[in-house]
Amino acid sequence: MATRIIKTPPTAAPWLQALGEPAAQRLLAWGQAQTDACLADVFGYHAVQAGWPGFDALQTNRMPHRWLAQQEFDDAPPTPDLSFDSRAWPWAAESLDLVVLPHTLERSADPHACLREVERVLIAEGHVCIVGINPWSFWGRSLRSQQRQAAQDGLAPWLVQPIAPHRLRDWLHLLGFEVQLQHFAGWTPTWRSERWVQRWSWLDAVGRRWCPVLGGVYLIVATKRVPGGRLLQGRTWRKVPSRSAVAAPAASIEAPMRTRARSKNESLS
Numbered sequence: 001m002a003t004r005i006i007k008t009p010p011t012a013a014p015w016l017q018a019l020g021e022p023a024a025q026r027l028l029a030w031g032q033a034q035t036d037a038c039l040a041d042v043f044g045y046h047a048v049q050a051g052w053p054g055f056d057a058l059q060t061n062r063m064p065h066r067w068l069a070q071q072e073f074d075d076a077p078p079t080p081d082l083s084f085d086s087r088a089w090p091w092a093a094e095s096l097d098l099v100v101l102p103h104t105l106e107r108s109a110d111p112h113a114c115l116r117e118v119e120r121v122l123i124a125e126g127h128v129c130i131v132g133i134n135p136w137s138f139w140g141r142s143l144r145s146q147q148r149q150a151a152q153d154g155l156a157p158w159l160v161q162p163i164a165p166h167r168l169r170d171w172l173h174l175l176g177f178e179v180q181l182q183h184f185a186g187w188t189p190t191w192r193s194e195r196w197v198q199r200w201s202w203l204d205a206v207g208r209r210w211c212p213v214l215g216g217v218y219l220i221v222a223t224k225r226v227p228g229g230r231l232l233q234g235r236t237w238r239k240v241p242s243r244s245a246v247a248a249p250a251a252s253i254e255a256p257m258r259t260r261a262r263s264k265n266e267s268l269s
Contacts, residue, residue, distance in 0.1 A: 044097025
């Protein structure tokens, strides 16, 4: 497999335009800034970004082998490195150091299977970075509303099933991952007008301080933990004889026996 350094201009995914241009651009800019900061110092040899070809999540990462993988639900990118189903990854077990899933789980037909494949291909102490839409936010509700409207209008269906961050943390925990960080952004409604977005921008400060879990988009970075053990040489302990195991002196045993025999003879006479 050829090594490819991702160098594509970031663009919003077509399905993301349902949130409106202001929200889509804010999500793209925030996600790019977060992945640039979080993944710059993740070291290893092999990294894969699965999904969203227009999002360059690995541009600051310094691993020598980085690939962009097209998923079954993606629009065809100009020059994909490889293409595979999100539920069946072509790598051997424990062969990747970093996996990035930008809105991949919420678009996969089976997010559980996708996450199990990520756990399989990651090495011990490998990292996974997940970006997703929060279903309990203004953005998540707006996305579901747009989906229902598109279905009623008979438009081409596009499947996006946002996953709540607390639910995703439970999945990661069951697979042996430890969440290292979690960031949120986007507390304003998904207005179509930038003017209205600016007018309601004070909600970002309120949400960031008082209810961060209601942010429209989240980023989670988790590490794969593999329990292991090492057999240590036992410590040499000094043997101390038990007091109950010490033999009693013969005199102390025989004396009571003579006393009992003498008493028995006297009673017979």
